[in-house]
Every structure is written in C-alpha cells, then in structure tokens.
Amino acid sequence: MVSVEGVRRRVLVDTGCSRSIVHVSCCQAWTKGAVDMVTVSGEKWQCEGTGVVHLQLSGGASTDVCVCVTTAKPLGFMVILGMDGITALGRVTIDAQNSVRFGIEKSEICAAADTVVAVEEPDFSANYDPLSNCWTAAWKWSGGKEPGVLRNTVEAYSVPPEARDLYEEELQKWIEDGWLLPYDEHKYGPAKGLIPLMAVVQRNKKKVRPVMDFRELNAHIDAFTADSDVCSDRLREWRRQGVNVCVIDLAKAYLQISIHDSLWPYQTEF
Known part of the structure; x- marks a missing residue:
C-alpha cells in the first residue's frame, strides 16, 4: 500500500517495467499524448499521456515520479510502480518469505504477488510459478501433432582441440547448476530423439558456448518471430541506464527455463 497523491492505493511493484504507470483517476494533472509500451509477452500497451504523481511510503519517504x-x-x-519509481524510493529487496522492503524503509510494507504469470504465444506457452520461483515453457507442435522418432544419431559434434577445456568447463557448470541432467527413461520412457551438442567459439569474447542443435526438432514447430526486433530496442534502452546497471547474459537466462511438453521423449533436459 502506497500513498498516491494523498490516497492510499494497492500498488504493483514491478522490477521488470522501466516506467511507472497509473490509472487516470490517480493523476490530477496530466498531458495527453499517445505512449506505446511493450509488455513482457510482447503485446503493445498504449497509454493516453504522461503526468507527475506524488508517492509516499508508510515510513514517510516520498518522491515525485x-x-x-x-x-x-x-x-x-491502479498503479504499477516501475524502475523509475522504485529507484526514487531507494530500491527494493525481496526476502525468502516474499516480503518486499524498500531500501529506505525500516520494515516491510507489502508481500510479493503470488499470481501465476503466463505468456501464451502461437508457437509456445510459458508459465511462472512463484512458489518454485521457476519459469516453465512448452512447445506447440505444427498441426498439433508431435514428431515421431528423430533421425539424428550423433551425440555431439567435434570440438576444436584449443576449445576443448573451456567447452568441458562450461558443461560442468551446466551440470552443477542443474541445467543438464541425465535422461530419465523410467519417467519419460524410451527416448525418441537425440539432440546433439556442439561448441560455438566466440573469439572476440574469449568464450566457448555449448549449444544444442534443435534444427531437426524445430522443423516441427511453426516459429513466429515478427516481434523479435523488440529485443534489440530493449537492450539499447537498458544500456542507457548508467554504470550501475548490468545487462544479463541471455545464454545463462534461457538455460534456467524448464522445457516441457505433454510428451517429452527427447534426450536433453534443462
């Protein structure tokens, strides 16, 4: 609960939103002008204008945003408090009990939302479970029919000798972090396919990335990438935030998304 223009309101603290959003009833004076925003699911959200509101926490700290x-x-x-408002109020921390505390507050003021967040797209769906703190994604097969047995029999492509040590070191991290697991035949039944591993050498970054070759499996999925240009715009926006902002490595991020389907007989598991 945060005081907005003198009225206590239930506020969603959203660290994934760069700008704060308020319902028109919360802003006494504002200027009309279309403002296009993009949600986490890639959908457009249009605001009618911009304004300034006064926010005040229960502990007395306040700011104009x-x-x-x-x-x-x-x-x-009524109000989504984005990173601009969060930063102005001293940032927030969330503990193991999902309690939210602003940096300049002495005690917690709210609890993290436990609503399941879902993304539904033509080629995949994804759900976030706050209890397990885990995103789970599922493919949607072309024509609603999963592929039969895949023809690939190669476990891994050859790795250049000079990249072998870094390649195996990175794979070991996957295992230690629980991203790469042994295939459980008792749980999934006999494997219907083999997804080969290969090494991608990034000489300019002095990195070697293990990559899984999903090309054969991807042939059974209708990919929709029309909104992919949003990613580059978002990355550019993040890089303009200043020296205290770190852009995440997507190679690490996507490995933390569990991949599931109603029938998952393919010999890889994150």
Whole structure:
C-alpha cells in the first residue's frame, strides 16, 4: 500500500517495467499524448499521456515520479510502480518469505504477488510459478501433432582441440547448476530423439558456448518471430541506464527455463 497523491492505493511493484504507470483517476494533472509500451509477452500497451504523481511510503519517504497515464487498469492495479519509481524510493529487496522492503524503509510494507504469470504465444506457452520461483515453457507442435522418432544419431559434434577445456568447463557448470541432467527413461520412457551438442567459439569474447542443435526438432514447430526486433530496442534502452546497471547474459537466462511438453521423449533436459 502506497500513498498516491494523498490516497492510499494497492500498488504493483514491478522490477521488470522501466516506467511507472497509473490509472487516470490517480493523476490530477496530466498531458495527453499517445505512449506505446511493450509488455513482457510482447503485446503493445498504449497509454493516453504522461503526468507527475506524488508517492509516499508508510515510513514517510516520498518522491515525485513522472508516470504514464492510462484509462484501463494495467493488470487490474491502479498503479504499477516501475524502475523509475522504485529507484526514487531507494530500491527494493525481496526476502525468502516474499516480503518486499524498500531500501529506505525500516520494515516491510507489502508481500510479493503470488499470481501465476503466463505468456501464451502461437508457437509456445510459458508459465511462472512463484512458489518454485521457476519459469516453465512448452512447445506447440505444427498441426498439433508431435514428431515421431528423430533421425539424428550423433551425440555431439567435434570440438576444436584449443576449445576443448573451456567447452568441458562450461558443461560442468551446466551440470552443477542443474541445467543438464541425465535422461530419465523410467519417467519419460524410451527416448525418441537425440539432440546433439556442439561448441560455438566466440573469439572476440574469449568464450566457448555449448549449444544444442534443435534444427531437426524445430522443423516441427511453426516459429513466429515478427516481434523479435523488440529485443534489440530493449537492450539499447537498458544500456542507457548508467554504470550501475548490468545487462544479463541471455545464454545463462534461457538455460534456467524448464522445457516441457505433454510428451517429452527427447534426450536433453534443462
């Protein structure tokens, strides 16, 4: 609960949103002008203008924040507090009990939302479970039919000798982090396919990345990539935030997403 223009309101603290958004009823004076935003699922959200609101925490800390104004309640909330407002109020921390505390507050002021976040796309679906703190994604097969037995029999492509040590070191990290697991035939039944590993050498970064070759499996999925240009725009925006912001390595991020399907008989598991 945060005081917005003197009125206590239920606020969604969203560290994944760069700008704060408020319902028109929360902003006394604002300027009209279309503002396009993009949600985590890639959908466009249009705000009607911008304004400034005064925020005050229960502990007394307060700040003025420039916000986007919308006539529809975003995600059912009157206010979404984005990173601009979070930073102005001293940033937030979330403990193991999902309690949220602002950096300048002496005690917690709210609890993290436990709503399951879902993304539904033409070629895949993804769900976030706050209890397990895990994203799970599922493919959607072309024509609604999963492939039969894959023809590939190669376990791994050859690795250049000079890259072998870094390659095996990275694979060992995958195992230690629980991203690469032995195939469980008792759980999934006999494997219907083999996804080969290969090494991608990035000489300019002095890195060797293990990569799985999903090309044969991808032939059974209708990929929709029309909104992929959003990624480059978002990365450029993050890099402009200053020296205290670190851009995540997507090679590490995607490995933390569990991949599942109703029938998952392929001999790889993250």
